[in-house]
Amino acid sequence: MDLTVLxxxxxxxxxxxxxxxxxxxxxxxxxxxxxDRAALERFAAWAxxxxxxxxxxxxxxxxxxxxxxxxxxxxxxxxxxxHVRRVAIQTNLSARTDWxxxxxxxxxxLWATYHPGQVTHERFLAKxxxxxxxxxxxxxxxxxxxxxxxxxxxxxxxxxxxxYLWVNAAEGRGYTDAEAADWTALDPxxxxxxxxxxxxxxPCRTGESVISVDGDxxxxxxxxxxxxxxxxxxxxYRAALGPRPCPLEVCDCHIGYVxxxxxxxxxxxxxxxxxxxxxxxx
Numbered sequence: 472m473d474l475t476v477l478x479x480x481x482x483x484x485x486x487x488x489x490x491x492x493x494x495x496x497x498x499x500x501x502x503x504x505x506x507d508r509a510a511l512e513r514f515a516a517w518a519x520x521x522x523x524x525x526x527x528x529x530x531x532x533x534x535x536x537x538x539x540x541x542x543x544x545x546x547x548x549x550x551x552x553x554h555v556r557r558v559a560i561q562t563n564l565s566a567r568t569d570w571x572x573x574x575x576x577x578x579x580x581l582w583a584t585y586h587p588g589q590v591t592h593e594r595f596l597a598k599x600x601x602x603x604x605x606x607x608x609x610x611x612x613x614x615x616x617x618x619x620x621x622x623x624x625x626x627x628x629x630x631x632x633x634x635y636l637w638v639n640a641a642e643g644r645g646y647t648d649a650e651a652a653d654w655t656a657l658d659p660x661x662x663x664x665x666x667x668x669x670x671x672x673x674p675c676r677t678g679e680s681v682i683s684v685d686g687d688x689x690x691x692x693x694x695x696x697x698x699x700x701x702x703x704x705x706x707x708y709r710a711a712l713g714p715r716p717c718p719l720e721v722c723d724c725h726i727g728y729v730x731x732x733x734x735x736x737x738x739x740x741x742x743x744x745x746x747x748x749x750x751x752x753x
Contacts, residue, residue: 510686
């Protein structure tokens with residue numbers, strides 16, 4: 472089986488305080504951190520044992536995972552498994568990068584986000600240059616808030632031209648054509664993020680070849696459709712896998728709509744769906 476898994480454990484703490492994020496500056500208790508570590512280790516052991524499958528793994532924590540040693544270690548270990556095609560994580564790049572020396576960089580990739588106001592331009596760009604120096608595959612992007620436009624333009628001008636800079640439409644914000652044109656000048660694919668995509672009744676790969684897993688091993692089709700499909704660790708989810716239409720009217724998050732069969736994004740991001748890197752840089 473060729474399976475893509477989006478994993479999100481109990482971790483919900485972050486070192487940033489972004490006003491558009493409900494998890495900003497949240498602190499996890501020691502008990503919750505221990506639970507998160509145990510859950511991640513259990514998931515990693517499951518992934519290591521799936522030698523009859525081909526796995527692609529994306530970690531989407533509610534918070535910043537790479538400031539925690541167990542995420543850095545787990546990603547490096549998973550990247551070296553022959554049946555893991557891709558392992559990636561969403562990150563703000565605030566953590567150190569030396570752990571990447573132990574990873575298989577043909578498998579590992581990073582989906583990075585720049586948060587102006589939380590980190591200086593110079594510090595974030597220095598992290599990107601560290602990734603470049605190590606040969607790490609990564610994309611980097613921003614949330615399309617009006618106050619971020621100048622910072623995004625500056626970042627685009629100083630990033631290597633081969634690094635894709637994506638723009639996420641700010642939640643609940645409508646864009647005029649002029650505003651959208653400004654963002655599209657930075658990210659030619661911004662049109663896919665600008666407005667929610669109709670999805671109700673349309674075929675989607677989630678629930679068939681893509682699943683979402685929580686820290687207890689509960690399997691859902693995606694992060695946004697919470698109906699259970701079974702449990703990862705007892706294998707009960709397998710019988711529930713199959714084609715099914717989306718039950719929601721719209722899908723407005725990239726990690727959801729990228730899997731809609733009505734959109735061409737598997738072709739656009741061929742080879743880089745999890746790390747949000749297009750096949751041909753626009």
